Amino acid sequence: MANGATVIGRETRIRARVTGGQDFEIHGHLEGELTVGGEVNVGETATIAADVRGRRIVVRGAIKGDLSADEAIVLEEGARVVGDVRAPRVAIAQGALVRGYVETGNAGEAPRKAASTAARVLPTPIHRPAPAAAKPAPKAAAKAPAPPPPPSKPAAKGKPGARMSLAGGKAPPPVVPSLKKGTKAALTKKR
Amino acid sequence: MASTVIGANLTIEGEVIADEDVVVQGTIRGKLTAKDSVVVESGAVIEADVTGAAMSVAGQVTGNITSSDRVELQPGARVVGNVKASRITIADGAHFKGNVDMDV
Numbered sequence: 001m002a003n004g005a006t007v008i009g010r011e012t013r014i015r016a017r018v019t020g021g022q023d024f025e026i027h028g029h030l031e032g033e034l035t036v037g038g039e040v041n042v043g044e045t046a047t048i049a050a051d052v053r054g055r056r057i058v059v060r061g062a063i064k065g066d067l068s069a070d071e072a073i074v075l076e077e078g079a080r081v082v083g084d085v086r087a088p089r090v091a092i093a094q095g096a097l098v099r100g101y102v103e104t105g106n107a108g109e110a111p112r113k114a115a116s117t118a119a120r121v122l123p124t125p126i127h128r129p130a131p132a133a134a135k136p137a138p139k140a141a142a143k144a145p146a147p148p149p150p151p152s153k154p155a156a157k158g159k160p161g162a163r164m165s166l167a168g169g170k171a172p173p174p175v176v177p178s179l180k181k182g183t184k185a186a187l188t189k190k191r
Numbered sequence: 192m193a194s195t196v197i198g199a200n201l202t203i204e205g206e207v208i209a210d211e212d213v214v215v216q217g218t219i220r221g222k223l224t225a226k227d228s229v230v231v232e233s234g235a236v237i238e239a240d241v242t243g244a245a246m247s248v249a250g251q252v253t254g255n256i257t258s259s260d261r262v263e264l265q266p267g268a269r270v271v272g273n274v275k276a277s278r279i280t281i282a283d284g285a286h287f288k289g290n291v292d293m294d295v
Contacts, residue, residue: 006198009211016205016221021198028195032205 005038010045024054026061040069044078057087059096066100088172106172194227199234213243215250228260233267246276248285255289 004022008014012028024036027043032050034040040054046061056071059079067073069087077095084101092098194212197203201217209225215235223229225243235250242257249265256262258276266284273290281287 011210021201
C-alpha cells in the first residue's frame, strides 16, 4: 500500500520517537520526537511536546517544540506553538499563537534524521540530484507535485527560484534543476 | 468513534497508549496498550507487549499479548510471545510460539 497515512486519534497518547511514514495526522497527544517524510497535520485537540519535522506542517493544535519543514509551515487559527518555526515558507493565520524564533528560507535547516523512505519520497530542495543520474528520478517525477518550492501550484517548468519572493534578507539559492534537454521526453517515454 | 491508524511506513519507538481502536500497519517497538480493539495488519511489525480488548493479528508480533476479550491469529500472523486471553483463535497458516493462558 503506497499510502502510509497515519492518523493518531484523540484518545491516543504516544510517548516515543516517531519516524518515517508519509502523511501524519494527529489529534491526540505526542511526546518525544516526530520526523515524517510527508505532511504533518496537527489537529485542534492535539498536544505535542516534541520537535516536529516534515515536508509540510499544518498546525491547529498545541505544540511545544521546534517545527522544521522542507516546504512550508502553516499555523492556522487555534494553533499554539512554543518553539522555533523554520521552513522556506511560513504562514501564520490570524488567531494563531507563536512564541519562538520564526525563520523563513532554507538557511539553517538542520539535517533530517528521517528514515530512508523520506529520501525516496523527495530529494531535499537544496540538494536536488540531476534526475537523469538518480534512480529516484522516475519516482520523483511521478511524485512531482512538489518540485522545490510551492507545493500547491505545480508549474514545475518555470524557474522556481523566481517564484520565491522573499522580502529582503537572504534569498535562498535559486533551485533550478539541471535538466538536460529531452529529459522530460525520455522520462515520459520510459513510463 | 475514531480510531488510530499507524501507517505502513511509520516506526514508533516508545509507548502508545490508546483509549480507542488501534490499527497497526507499521512498526512499533516498545509498548502498545489499547482500551479497545487492536488490529495488527499483515506487514506490521510489533516488537512490544500488546494489551487490548479484542485483537486480530495478521502481522508480526514479538511480545506478550494480553487481551480482555479474544485474540485471533490470522493466517500469515507470526507471533512469538505469550498470549493471555479468555478466547483465542489460531487460524491455519498462523505461526505461533509461546504460551497460551486462557485462565483470565
